[in-house]
Amino acid sequence: MFYSALAIVLSALPLAFAQYGNDPASTTSSSPASVSTTSSGATVHVIKVGDGALAFSPNNITAAVNDIVEFHFYPAKHSVAQSTFADPCVPLTNGTSFFSGSMSTTSGVNVNTFQLTINNTAPIWFYCAYPGHCEQGMAGVINQATTGTKTLDAYIAAAANVNSTVAPSNVQGGVIAAALAGSSTGTSSTTGTSTSTSSTSTSTSKSAGVETKGAIRWMLLGFTGAVAVGVGSLMV
Ligand SMILES: *[C@@H]1O[C@H](CO)[C@@H](O)[C@H](O)[C@H]1NC(C)=O
Ligand SMILES: *[C@@H]1O[C@H](CO)[C@@H](O)[C@H](O)[C@H]1NC(C)=O
Ligand SMILES: *[C@@H]1O[C@H](CO)[C@@H](O)[C@H](O)[C@H]1NC(C)=O
Ligand SMILES: *[C@@H]1O[C@H](CO)[C@@H](O)[C@H](O)[C@H]1NC(C)=O
Ligand SMILES: [Cu+2]
Numbered sequence: 001m002f003y004s005a006l007a008i009v010l011s012a013l014p015l016a017f018a019q020y021g022n023d024p025a026s027t028t029s030s031s032p033a034s035v036s037t038t039s040s041g042a043t044v045h046v047i048k049v050g051d052g053a054l055a056f057s058p059n060n061i062t063a064a065v066n067d068i069v070e071f072h073f074y075p076a077k078h079s080v081a082q083s084t085f086a087d088p089c090v091p092l093t094n095g096t097s098f099f100s101g102s103m104s105t106t107s108g109v110n111v112n113t114f115q116l117t118i119n120n121t122a123p124i125w126f127y128c129a130y131p132g133h134c135e136q137g138m139a140g141v142i143n144q145a146t147t148g149t150k151t152l153d154a155y156i157a158a159a160a161n162v163n164s165t166v167a168p169s170n171v172q173g174g175v176i177a178a179a180l181a182g183s184s185t186g187t188s189s190t191t192g193t194s195t196s197t198s199s200t201s202t203s204t205s206k207s208a209g210v211e212t213k214g215a216i217r218w219m220l221l222g223f224t225g226a227v228a229v230g231v232g233s234l235m236v
Contacts, residue, residue: 044181059140073103073110088159089134091168098173129167
C-alpha cells in the first residue's frame, strides 16, 4: 500500500512540473492569443500578415492609446501601409502615414515585426502594398467607428475596384524589431526598401529567451520523469 501510494505521488511529479511550465502569468508565453502585455505594461496586439491567406488576421481590432500593434509577417512577401478610408490601396500622403517596407519571409514567421504605437483612437486603415494583394482584400482597420458606413467590408469592396496597389516610398511610422509578443522562429530576412539588398536580422530577440526557458522546463520535466521511472522500477 505504502509503495503504491509513493509511486502515485512520484508519477504525479512530472505533471506538477508541466503545470508550472505552463504558468499563465508568464509574459513570454507563446500562446496563440492575439493580445499580450510587455514588461513595461503596454498592451500588444498581434496581427498576422499573410499567414496562409492574403489577409491580415485579425483584420479588425480595437486598440487604446499607447497600445502597440505588432505585425508578424509570413511568406512570401507582404507589407503594411496606411491609407485613408476613401482611397483604398493608396498611401495616406499627409507625411505621417506608416509603412513597414516589403518584408520577405522564406518560411515560418519573419524574425522582424513592425510595431506601431497607437496615439489616438481615430480609425486607422491599412493594407498590404505588395502588388495585387490589397485588391484581393488584404486590408484591415484599427478602431473602426461603431456607427456609419465606413466599414472594413466597404473598404474591401472598394479595394476590389482599384486598378493598382501603390506602395509608399519611405519606410516610416513604426519600429522594425523582434517580436514583443508571441514567438518568432523561422528563417527570414527583411528588405527595407524595394530595391535594397536583403539582410538577416542580428538583433537578439525576446523569443530566444522564451526558447531557452522552454528548454530548461523540458529538462526539468525529463529529469523528474526519469527519477519517477527509476524509483518505480526499483520498487517492482
Ligand atoms: C495624417 O492622417 C492621420 C490619419 O487620418 C492623422 O491621424 C494624422 O494626425 C494626420 N497628420 C497630419 C500632420 O495631418
Ligand atoms: C469590426 O469592428 C467594429 C467595431 O468593433 C464592428 O462594429 C464591426 O462589426 C466589425 N466587423 C466588420 C467586418 O467590420
Ligand atoms: C481603373 O481603370 C478603369 C479603366 O481604365 C478606369 O475607368 C477607372 O476609373 C480606374 N479606377 C481607378 C480607381 O483609378
Ligand atoms: C504615433 O506617433 C509616432 C511619433 O510621432 C509615430 O511614429 C507613429 O507612426 C504614430 N502612430 C500612428 C499609428 O500613426
Ligand atoms: Cu500581401
